[in-house]
Amino acid sequence: MAPLTAQQDNFPQWYQDVLTKAKLAENGPSRGTMVIRPNGYALWERMQAEVDQRIKSAGAHNAYFPLFIPMSYFEREAEHVEGFSPELAVVTHGGGKELNESLAIRPTSETVIGEYMAKWIDSYRDLPLLLNQWANVVRWELRPRIFLRTTEFLWQEGHTAHSSEADARDYAVTILRDVYEDFMRNVLALPVIVGRKTPKERFAGAQNTMTCEGIMRDGKALQMGTSHELGQNFSRAFNIKYSPADGSPELCWTTSWGSSTRMVGGLIMGHGDDKGLVVPPALAPIQVAVVVVKDNDGAVTQVAKKLTQDLMARGLRAKLDDNLAQAFGWRATDWDLQGVPVRIEIGPRDLAEDSAAIFRRDTQSKERVTLDSVADQAQRLMTTIQADMLAAATARRDALITDCTTLDEVREVAQTGIARMPWASVGTAGEQELATSGVTVRCLQRRDGSLPEADDDPAAVAYLGRAY
């Protein structure tokens, strides 16, 4: 197997090589679509499970709304239709006939869900209404890139309605912090920068968009999850009203929030190295590969099988590799490529010496331990590797961030990393100017890491860079 392109030589080609050689995904038959292969889907399934659990803990319930949205729905919210209509895929024919009203394929579901919220909400007792759905969405992409920007992608989209602006804001922040940031830091081991978007970068129809921005190994940013305060824009457009305990009906305050298969791209580019993927233990579909190096009489395989069962009994996701028809070197390279956190290697000589080799994918260090301690050691490494990967990613991120005082400096820094500068010094004029060189404000954050509560918060610092 030819080695991957080195990251330093050509990062985009390295990314493409990983997708292909690790059999994660490839282009679909129609432009901009993707086929997610089993190795890639296993990563997404684990992400779904972890995010879904956090969404449920935050009190939201899963539901499912139709793929098709009547075009007229989009037109009810002016900014929303302006933002999304250039990206719509449109169904004009069904069942062999031309349709009376064309149907948009959902690019996001605020409109259709708004219509049903209006039906379902009657009194204050029905609030908050907290909904989520796992679904595919379609946005026509001019520059598609697998996992990062595809015409069709998979995601979850949450939609909630509240009786007050404060309650809606609190919930949008809860999702941002307790669902997205928590998942990204503690499962993906990615130290995302959490902040507020500038008005220019806001979701079409929102009054505030908050984001988790991941910093990739090439110094570019990736928007990995967003949470929006929609104010009363959609409740006005769809007449989402509730009756308070006393008084006449009032408009609700709504939120929406989403995270997608794009996170798979973030995992690849946030941790991957020249040998392939590096997957943190908390996410890894396979946490430990138990590899039979060689076997003459079946004795090694038997020990390896028993060890695999022992690891599984401890709750680890372990897999036996006794595929002796393939050379050991080839298999080791492939486990590296897949980014499996820990590999345990056993051959006849190890067995004779009552030992095994235990290999860490993140540091690429190998250690010899006794056979009867190897399962303990593997289990301990899960915690260690998880913590070390976050620490390493944090150090890389911090090394990529440079404080700047002029727009020229920002432009220079953004060639290879992320610039940080007081938002007041950038301003909307500076933001416009930088956009011409492909540099955008990724988010605004206060010095202490907290979220600015207004567009012009004087304590806000801007993170600027190029983005996927």
Next chain:
Amino acid sequence: MAPLTAQQDNFPQWYQDVLTKAKLAENGPSRGTMVIRPNGYALWERMQAEVDQRIKSAGAHNAYFPLFIPMSYFEREAEHVEGFSPELAVVTHGGGKELNESLAIRPTSETVIGEYMAKWIDSYRDLPLLLNQWANVVRWELRPRIFLRTTEFLWQEGHTAHSSEADARDYAVTILRDVYEDFMRNVLALPVIVGRKTPKERFAGAQNTMTCEGIMRDGKALQMGTSHELGQNFSRAFNIKYSPADGSPELCWTTSWGSSTRMVGGLIMGHGDDKGLVVPPALAPIQVAVVVVKDNDGAVTQVAKKLTQDLMARGLRAKLDDNLAQAFGWRATDWDLQGVPVRIEIGPRDLAEDSAAIFRRDTQSKERVTLDSVADQAQRLMTTIQADMLAAATARRDALITDCTTLDEVREVAQTGIARMPWASVGTAGEQELATSGVTVRCLQRRDGSLPEADDDPAAVAYLGRAY
């Protein structure tokens, strides 16, 4: 809350009432689509988890293929295009422009997956290739009905490739028996009739379709899951070839199989009664509701909360209902409507007597037990109710089946139930004739319950009836 229409008075209206009052699902904005509400989606999520686990045990891996399929793909398999083209939804515009080639929205994915199987399969070592995807599909429906027949529905579709016809057949049967039948009998508590479809009822492009047919309480059949041997039809159309250990490349043998949100309809109509849903414990999203009847000083609520935690610690899916703002009667009716298998009711008097009432939804029987034995009792009831529901459904099914000797008898029986008659006595001529009265052959089965291996198996018995 007005009671449900009685099943006997108007079964279709009863079904619609259950959907609405239990807040399971409702019509979407465009014709034939549906909105699955949280109560309905919770049932589907549990189905997904159980089916997915069985699919993985059968060795298949999840993947994801695009929603959009180029129209030209359909045209490669003659029967397939003939069967599906009248049902297609077609995207003609994307990103504000008319497309060069129109895109079909997948009604099923044999064609697009066939295209990729051909790329991925090289040698016999790549076989069997066992893939599955969870996805939405669209088939234009003229007579839509929520969960049973909707333009868009959710399903899993499996697609596999094998090196021999025997291997493909074995796998198609494994899915039918170990995934679908096992799930439907042992989780849904529905004693489905497993059989072979006649050529007339086959999937478009298959050489053999096998099915699990559920018998609903009104005597109509519901096709709840199908597994197809596709022979070499699709491998020929998409050039899916493998190199054997020696010799020149050969065509693969493929299968496909699917089960969908239709199963939610089967659950409702297979077990439901005049009070609403009746959900078997193995499926139930909530297995035990712990209901505070009344409370004066918080003491009852405290005991109920502790009991709920105890039940959850035992691995039961339990939920506390301490919603004292609503009358007890209203809440009890609602738990009945949702079909929660066991309800434990505690009020101040129960507490004083150190007892609780435990209620079984399936038999509607109530028993008083001591407080310290109620958790044990609830746990035991899970197994009892599951077995009793299967037994009751089997008795109902068997009472609905009548052996017939003439087509006139079949027509008569099919007014209210299922007819059984030797397939040789029905024949394709009889099948055609019955079709004019809306009666179809649901499946063929041998007397001993085994699957006929040919269309003209002389031991085959036909199950005939009306179907959803």
